[in-house]
Amino acid sequence: MDTRKRPGQIALQVLITIVVAALLAGLATLARAALGPRLGGLSPFMLYVAAVLVAGLVRGPLCGALVMLAGGILGFSLFLAPDGVAPPGSVVALMIFWGVSAPVLVTANELRVQLTRAMARLSAALDRKGGVAS
DSSP states (O other): OOOOOOHHHHHHHHHHHHHHHHHHHHHHHHHHHHHHHHHTTSOTTHHHHHHHHHHHHHTOHHHHHHHHHHHHHHIIIIIIOTTSOOOTTHHHHHHHHHHHHHHHHHHHHHHHHHHHHHHHHHHHHHHHHHHHHO
16 A cells, blocks of 8 residues: 655645644634733743644644644744833743753653554554454
């Protein structure tokens, strides 16, 4: 069985990944903006870390990396420096976000890979059991 993908299939998967990343970054931004009155300047990136985790689990490392990039840019420009002036420590906060999100993404992707393998083994075992009963 040929498991190689045609260029059109690859392009579609990349497009889906980009759309999912945009949706997750957008949802995290909307949620953070809604929490703005309660949080003020605190934790501008916390919801983006969750979005990176979801992206890594659902679509893999490319999607998670896109959410990390978008979350950093959006979080910084909308919640840390909305007037265009970065307050002291804001660049450090951005670097910490990226530093924390990277291992979160690696962990999410590893979990995704392990779940895929486990499901394949389970499916193969069920197929074998079904073949024996027939």
